[in-house]
Amino acid sequence: MSGDRSDVRSVAQPGPGPAARGVDWAGRAALAALGLAALTVAGGLAALGPYADVAALLAPRPPFEERPAAGVTEMAAVLQRIGSAGIDMYLRQLRWDLLVVLANVGWLGIWLHGAAAHLLSARWRRVVATAGALVPAAADLVEDAALALALTSYPALEPTTVAIAGLATQVKLVTFGGAVVAAIGLSISWGVRRVRCLWRLWRSGELRRGAAAAR
Numbered sequence: 001m002s003g004d005r006s007d008v009r010s011v012a013q014p015g016p017g018p019a020a021r022g023v024d025w026a027g028r029a030a031l032a033a034l035g036l037a038a039l040t041v042a043g044g045l046a047a048l049g050p051y052a053d054v055a056a057l058l059a060p061r062p063p064f065e066e067r068p069a070a071g072v073t074e075m076a077a078v079l080q081r082i083g084s085a086g087i088d089m090y091l092r093q094l095r096w097d098l099l100v101v102l103a104n105v106g107w108l109g110i111w112l113h114g115a116a117a118h119l120l121s122a123r124w125r126r127v128v129a130t131a132g133a134l135v136p137a138a139a140d141l142v143e144d145a146a147l148a149l150a151l152t153s154y155p156a157l158e159p160t161t162v163a164i165a166g167l168a169t170q171v172k173l174v175t176f177g178g179a180v181v182a183a184i185g186l187s188i189s190w191g192v193r194r195v196r197c198l199w200r201l202w203r204s205g206e207l208r209r210g211a212a213a214a215r
Contacts (some may be wrong), residue, residue, distance in 0.1 A: 058082065112132045
């Protein structure tokens with residue numbers, strides 16, 4: 001209840017002047033636009049870039065980035081099926097994936113930072129956003145490096161390299177999914193909290209008085 005009352009007071013009391021509010025909202029809009037642009041780049045490369053060609057080449061099996069190879073035998077069988085041309089295509093896709101990783105860091109970090117604004121201090125928002133975006137990105141880079149090493153060394157596949165690629169994929173999927181779920185949960189929490197706050201202000205009349213005082 002104390003948190004709700006503090007929210008009510010923060011909305012009801014006069015805030016910064018119009019110029020300060022304009023700068024604040026302009027910054028938020030710029031960050032949102034940057035995050036949306038990064039999401040568009042990541043989605044576009046995944047849907048239309050080399051990744052889509054590799055997914056079609058390996059079908060009906062998903063790419064190794066979605067379902068790791070169970071071992072050397074399975075990876076060798078897949079690589080034998082796609083041939084040297086398919087391996088070259090896969091290596092080209094792994095180079096393009098660096099852009100996807102960077103784009104994912106951008107939109108996911110911005111989303112987490114903004115969604116946690118009502119719960120955490122500025123310092124902890126930076127910690128959550130940085131960890132939530134960079135941990136899956138680091139796993140993704142390890143995955144790409146291990147896959148590239150395995151592809152270039154085929155047919156002399158090393159079990160350790162295949163195992164590292166598979167472990168990195170699992171870490172990436174778990175941490176990336178966890179970060180997205182956390183961002184969704186924080187966003188829902190923020191929305192519910194603001195709606196409740198505004199509703200209480202409207203019923204008490206403080207919203208209209210606060211707006212009049214701000215003018």
